[in-house]
Amino acid sequence: AQKITQTQPGMFVQEKEAVTLDCTYDTSDPSYGLFWYKQPSSGEMIFLIYQGSYDQQNATEGRYSLNFQKARKSANLVISASQLGDSAMYFCAMREGYGQNFVFGPGTRLSVLP
Amino acid sequence: SAVISQKPSRDICQRGTSLTIQCQVDSQVTMMFWYRQQPGQSLTLIATANQGSEATYESGFVIDKFPISRPNLTFSTLTVSNMSPEDSSIYLCSAEGNTGELFFGEGSRLTVL
Numbered sequence: 677a678q679k680i681t682q683t684q685p686g687m688f689v690q691e692k693e694a695v696t697l698d699c700t701y702d703t704s705d706p707s708y709g710l711f712w713y714k715q716p717s718s719g720e721m722i723f724l725i726y727q728g729s730y731d732q733q734n735a736t737e738g739r740y741s742l743n744f745q746k747a748r749k750s751a752n753l754v755i756s757a758s759q760l761g762d763s764a765m766y767f768c769a770m771r772e773g774y775g776q777n778f779v780f781g782p783g784t785r786l787s788v789l790p
Numbered sequence: 791s792a793v794i795s796q797k798p799s800r801d802i803c804q805r806g807t808s809l810t811i812q813c814q815v816d817s818q819v820t821m822m823f824w825y826r827q828q829p830g831q832s833l834t835l836i837a838t839a840n841q842g843s844e845a846t847y848e849s850g851f852v853i854d855k856f857p858i859s860r861p862n863l864t865f866s867t868l869t870v871s872n873m874s875p876e877d878s879s880i881y882l883c884s885a886e887g888n889t890g891e892l893f894f895g896e897g898s899r900l901t902v903l
Binding site for chain 1: 823832891894897899
């Protein structure tokens with residue numbers, strides 16, 4: 677079974693608008709971390725934001741925020757005020773417990789339109 | 791956050807040859823990780839490299855095909871041996887940051903003809 681699901685293979689958003697990228701996860705471990713990464717066409721993986729399973733508040737990092745709904749096992753990434761440079765692949769990832777390997781979702785390709 | 795330098799950034803290789811990818815971290819890290827990203831796909835962990843011990847390989851990856859070295863706490867290499875076109879991928883080196891996130895190198899984009 678897939679541990680990380682990203683149901684949107686591709687998304688379009690108008691420049692300056694907000695966009696939500698979906699991520700749902702599957703784990704029975706009470707301790708886990710959720711991560712979002714951006715991969716531009718150059719291929720590098722850029723860490724964006726982290727949410728711990730015990731965190732009471734949703735994580736925010738500049739224009740990025742994570743809509744964490746623990747009961748629904750979802751960790752959607754919200755990008756506010758989209759910029760052309762936000763066009764990239766976005767990967768949701770999870771790490772269960774401590775010292776366990778990361779599991780990456782299939783990714784969502786975001787295209788920001790001028 | 792750690793800065794990870796990887797080289798080569800890209801290469802075009804002939805079938806049957808081998809290529810070694812180098813990964814340098816600007817600080818000492820306990821574990822380094824090697825990932826493969828096939829075209830249009832997500833990341834798949836190849837192996838975890840610990841200094842002073844053999845790498846731990848994930849299911850589907852073997853040491854003969856992907857030998858890894860980890861001579862010290864800041865450096866690792868991954869060799870892709872006896873390459874075939876199916877090995878055309880981006881290979882990414884990573885290390886764990888202070889708060890548990892993974893930091894990645896720029897990636898090595900290999901094309902095998």
